Amino acid sequence: MDKRVEPKLLAAVPAPEGSPDKKGKDKSEKSSKKESKKEVPFSEDIAEEVKPKHKRGELLIFIVFTLLYTLAVLFGRPTEETYYLRQNIISQLVSVQWKNIVEADQFYDYIRTDFVEKITPDPSEYASMSIESRRTIMGYNLIVGAIQVRQVRIDSEACDAIPPGMETVLSRCYGSYSASGQSQNSFGPPGEEGKYTFSERGGALRPLTRGELGSYPASGYIEPLSLNRTRTIELVDQLQADGWISDKTRAIFIEFSLYNPNVNQFLTVRLLGEIPQSGGIITSFAVNSIRVFRYLSTISIGIAVVELLFVAMLIYFMVSEIIAFARLRKQYFKSRWNILDWINLLLLWVTVIIRIVVLVTSMEITIDLTSEETLDLERISSLMDFEAQIASLNIFFIYFRLFEYIADVPRMDQLFRTLARAGIDLALFFIVFTIVFLAFALSFYTSFSLYLAEFRTIPQTIFTLFRVLLGDFDFENMYKANKILGPLLFFLYVVVMFFMLFNMFL
Incomplete structure (x- = not known):
């Protein structure tokens, strides 16, 4: 019989250097090493993580910092009672008659009828009323300072485009309002051309009043209204007879301030009528709530302590970021978290500075019910409104920064890597x-x-x-x-x- 020799399996012999198998293996190993280098977790990427990993203690400190700022912001916002107070004022003053104003005569009629009936006391009882009763309207809201009407005017200008044949009829035109074209010249009826004079209020730092057609300064031609209904009606009749509102008028205001001691809130009330160059009147209103005296109650003193603790922690985080920048130098801003930190910290310092300015300014305000001077609350109101807008951004940034401290969690790291890709x-x-x-x-x-x-x-x-x-x-x-x-x-x-x-x- 033929004997068949079973082939024996040869032991794997290492391929000599330079052989095709060896080269293929080396290439595969190198490519796998390159791929492994590319697969770096998102939280360990040098461009994203130039700080050491956050410890649990740092997370707890930041949570406390977030809660302190939340309390400070929420306490400064109006309460539910303030909301209903504002709605009551709006429902009383912004009537159908005000909304339907489309010409100057209707504006005068509104002041003579609807406005004075709700703002001024009954003439038959005026003499026997106390000062507080005369100034109390719509529940228990005290009128503080003066009630005034104001207008913003423009200078006439030459007409640029006049249809053929009308050159002899049209010589002057009146454009839209602009700061450069605002009139400061005195005016009045024939024979009394200087009766109504321009009044500058607040200077350049005074906030602008925004309307549908433009933004208007606090300056203008101001006429105070009396709490005596008869005198107010006589004044309005005189303004109408003198043609106080004319083709040059671009905005008319009714302005006054209220104080409600029950909720410790000031309210600035402004009714605005804008006159476009095409004619007509566009009415609008603004009722803003202000808590000028913040630290009077026991709770408010506790909030003051919270605000001081918040400022102390803000200094701590600012110093920490400065130290990190000094250590990392150019590598510091390769992390987007660090950029977000600085934006947030700078905005927080803006709110702190505004809060200090408002506090210092409020110390100069005194309530004198016998005074007929205008109570200047517009600057405080605009600062507090600006602070609220900045605070809305800060709240978002602070809570978003919590992801920076929990990014070391594997599942969160996966989320950030997905978003980055x-x-x-x-x-x-x-x-x-x-x-x-x-x-x-x-x-x-x-x-x-x-x-x-x-x-x-x-x-x-x-x-x-x-x-x-x-x-x-x-x-x-x-x-x-x-x-x-x-x-x-x-x-x-x-x-x-x-x-x-x-x-x-x-």
Whole structure:
């Protein structure tokens, strides 16, 4: 029989250096090493993590810091009682008669009737009333300082474009309001041209009053109104007879301040009528609540202690960031967390400075019910409003910074890595969305700006289209304004934005 020799398995012999197998193995090892180097966790990336990992103690300190700032902000905001107080004032003063004002005579009629009936006491009881009773309106709200009417005027200018044949009829025109064109010249009826004089109030630091058509200064032509109803009506009659509101008038104001001791709140009340160069009057109002005297009750003293602790911790975090910057130098700003920290810290110092300025200014305010001078609360009101806006950003930044301290948790690290890798795709989608959205905004503005208030300006059109994305729209008005472009633009907007862009992104 033939004997078959079973082949023996040869032992693996290492390939000589330079052989193809050896080279392939070396390349695979090198590529695996490179890939392993690329797969660095997000929290350990040098560009993202130039600080040492946060310890639990640092997290607890930051949580305490966050809670202190939250308490300080919430205490400074108006309470529910203040909300109802403001709504009561608005419902009393902003009547249907005020909203329907479209010409100067109606403005005078509003002061003579609706306004004085709610602000001034009954003439038959005025002489026997105490000063406090005369100034008490709408419950227990005290009028502090003077009640005044004020107007902002412009200078006339030469007409740029006059139709042929009308040069002899038209010689002067009156444009829209601008700071450079504001008039400071005295005026009055024939024979009394200097009766009404310009009054400068507050200088350059005085806040502007924002309206529908522009922003107006605190200066102007001021006439005080009396708590005596008869005198106020006589003054208004005289203003109307003298033509106080004329073609040069661009804004008229009714201004006064209230104090409610039950809730320790001041309120600044302003009724504004804007006169566009095309004619008519656009009415609006502003009622702002101010807590001037903050530290009077036992609770407020406790909040003052909280604010001092917050400032101490703010100094601690500021010093910590300065030390980290001194140690890391150029590497410090490679971390986006560090940039966010500095933005947050600087904004927090802005709120601290504003709070100190308001506190110092409030010490100069005294309530004198016998005084007929205007109580200057506008500067404090604007500062506190600005502080509230900055605080809204700070609250977001502080709570968002909590992720910096919990980024060492593996699951959170995975989330940040995912967001970082999707950053380019998100940016590209945002660019495409912005281009398409602006195209539709300009189309809607061009089609409906003359007919619908929601599209009267480009910013208003952008806000309206954002509301459409949330399902808040009035298709019937668009259809009535333009029976062809209305449905067409609306249909294209919904299809492109909802069914194409959003679905493609999701």
